Amino acid sequence: MTDVDPIISLPYAHGQPRLMGRLRTTPEDFQVREELDFSLDGAGEHAWLWVRKRGANTEWVAKRLAERAGVAPSAVSYAGLKDRHAVTEQWFSVHLPGRAEPDWTVGDDPDFTVLKAVRHSRKLRRGALSGNAFRIVIRELDGDLTELENRLNLIATHGVPHYFGEQRFGREGGNLERAAAMLSGREKVRDRHRRGLYLSAARSELFNAVLARRVHDQSWNRALPGEVLMLAGSHSIFAATEVDETLQQRVATFDVHPTGPLWGAGELRSSGAVRELEEAVAATLPVFRDGLAAAGLAQERRALRLAVPEATLEFPEPGTAIISFRLPAGAYATTVLRELVVEPMTSGSAATC
Numbered sequence: 001m002t003d004v005d006p007i008i009s010l011p012y013a014h015g016q017p018r019l020m021g022r023l024r025t026t027p028e029d030f031q032v033r034e035e036l037d038f039s040l041d042g043a044g045e046h047a048w049l050w051v052r053k054r055g056a057n058t059e060w061v062a063k064r065l066a067e068r069a070g071v072a073p074s075a076v077s078y079a080g081l082k083d084r085h086a087v088t089e090q091w092f093s094v095h096l097p098g099r100a101e102p103d104w105t106v107g108d109d110p111d112f113t114v115l116k117a118v119r120h121s122r123k124l125r126r127g128a129l130s131g132n133a134f135r136i137v138i139r140e141l142d143g144d145l146t147e148l149e150n151r152l153n154l155i156a157t158h159g160v161p162h163y164f165g166e167q168r169f170g171r172e173g174g175n176l177e178r179a180a181a182m183l184s185g186r187e188k189v190r191d192r193h194r195r196g197l198y199l200s201a202a203r204s205e206l207f208n209a210v211l212a213r214r215v216h217d218q219s220w221n222r223a224l225p226g227e228v229l230m231l232a233g234s235h236s237i238f239a240a241t242e243v244d245e246t247l248q249q250r251v252a253t254f255d256v257h258p259t260g261p262l263w264g265a266g267e268l269r270s271s272g273a274v275r276e277l278e279e280a281v282a283a284t285l286p287v288f289r290d291g292l293a294a295a296g297l298a299q300e301r302r303a304l305r306l307a308v309p310e311a312t313l314e315f316p317e318p319g320t321a322i323i324s325f326r327l328p329a330g331a332y333a334t335t336v337l338r339e340l341v342v343e344p345m346t347s348g349s350a351a352t353c
Contacts, residue, residue, distance in 0.1 A: 007334060010208060011215045013161050014154050014339050019143035021321070021341045027054050029137035030086040032333075034079060035326070037130035044121030045097040049104065050089065053112035057084040061112050062092060069094050069102050077124045080132075080329065081167065089115070093124035129329040136333065138321045138341055148313065148321060151340050155308050159254070160339050161215050162306040164204035165332030175201035183291025199295055202288040203262050210260040210281045211304050220258065220304045223247050226272025229256040230303045233328075237301050239269060257303035263289060264297030306331050 024030050040048055047069075053061050062076040069075070075095040082088040096102075104114040141148070169175050179198035181187035189195045214220035223229065223243045230237045232254055240247055250256045261268060261278050268275050282289040311325035325336060 007163055007166050007208070007338065010161075010163055010212050012339060013158065013215055013220065014151060017147070017151065017338075017340055017342050019141060019145070019147050019151075019341050020344045021138040021141040023136070023138060023337065023341075023343060024085050025137070025139050027085060027087050029139070030083065031135040032082055032086055032088040032090075033133045034082075034088075034090040035130045035133060036091070036128075040118045040120045043119050045095060046093045046120050046123050047096050047101060048118045048120045048124060049092045049094065049114050050116040050118075051092055051112055051114055052087065052089045053082070054087045055084060056109075056111040058082050058090070064109060064112070065092055065094060065104075065114075068104060068106060069096065071095065077126075079124055079126060079129045083167065091124055093120065095123060127329050131326050131328045131331070133324070133326045134333050135322065135324045136337065138323065139319065140344075141319050141321060141341075142344070145315065145321070148340060152311055152313055152323070155336065155339060156311060158221055159305045159307045160335050161211050161220055162257075162303050162331065163208050163211060163335045165334035167332070168204040169201050170197070176205055179205075179291075180287050183295070184287050199292065199297065202292055203264075203297070206263045206282060206285055206288050206292070207260050207302060209285060210278050213277060213281050214258070214260070214304055221251070223251050223256075223258055224272075224274050226270050226274040228259045228269045228274070228301055230259050230301060231256055232307070237269065239271065241271060254307050254309075257305045259301035260304050262297075262300040262302050263292045264295075264299045265293045266299045268299060269301060302330075306335055308336055311336070 049065065051061060051065075058078055058081045062078060063073050066073045066076045071094060077093045079091060082090055101117065101119075104117055166173075170178075175198055178187070178189070178194075179202040182189045182195070182198050183202060189198060211220060223240060225241065225243055227240045227243065228237050229240055229247075229251070237259060247256075251258065261270070261282075263282065268278055270278055306327065308325050308327070311323060314322040316322060323340070327333065327336070
């Protein structure tokens, strides 16, 4: 594997941006806020904590919360990992059966603060979010600023490729190298958490490779014969052996999205030209293809396209822009930012989230 960001070489849907700018000059320039689609019931064995963190990763905060509560790290849950180089607000849950609420302010750390504590009957599970809200500042913009507005309009109209972001692959793509070693039998990984990280990295790399081929062919946002389509706002899928004008219109209006494989054991749900494409791409990554199937993961699907319908843009001062948008759970701000601006120190690369 290489020592560069695995998403740098992926093709752009709307052409590589010409506008350059700096991201994450400070953690406050990249703000993320989790959003739930349900209410907490106010009673139960689980303390749900609304936490603001700055310059700290999610796993580290979870361990500190376990220490404050006097419980094992496994008693602390969170919906998703959030970037260290940001200011984020997210939920954690701590299992406290038959125990009084600890004082969450004791031992307060400068890198995170517990803003609110609410009891709930169930633990917080991975992915249990409606989405995340982002507020991102881009500084030192160099180029025609109207391009930023134009590209944001393109994204609102057509969406962006639903690539997995670089967090999935570890620092400098290191999780892919470890995944290859594990799945080829060159390295034993007994730690369950690490094994899961490496399987996810391999699966994400294979999905990104299929999506990259579809972006290159300009078919990532339209239906092909043999397509498996996903209903917008859900994970419900259906196969389309024939593609007619009505179906293409449903794709064009974001009612359904083409999908790609999250590789595992069993038959692909796709058929025809789509299946041929997916199998051809998977054949270029045989260690991941065969290893994921042998690991017992089931074949699943993920939308190839990410809708960004309500992004807003401000120019608070010359050379600075603020972009705000919401994404569903499992989506990466990387996929939006890389279509908008290139960071000068890594020309040709994309900003990451």
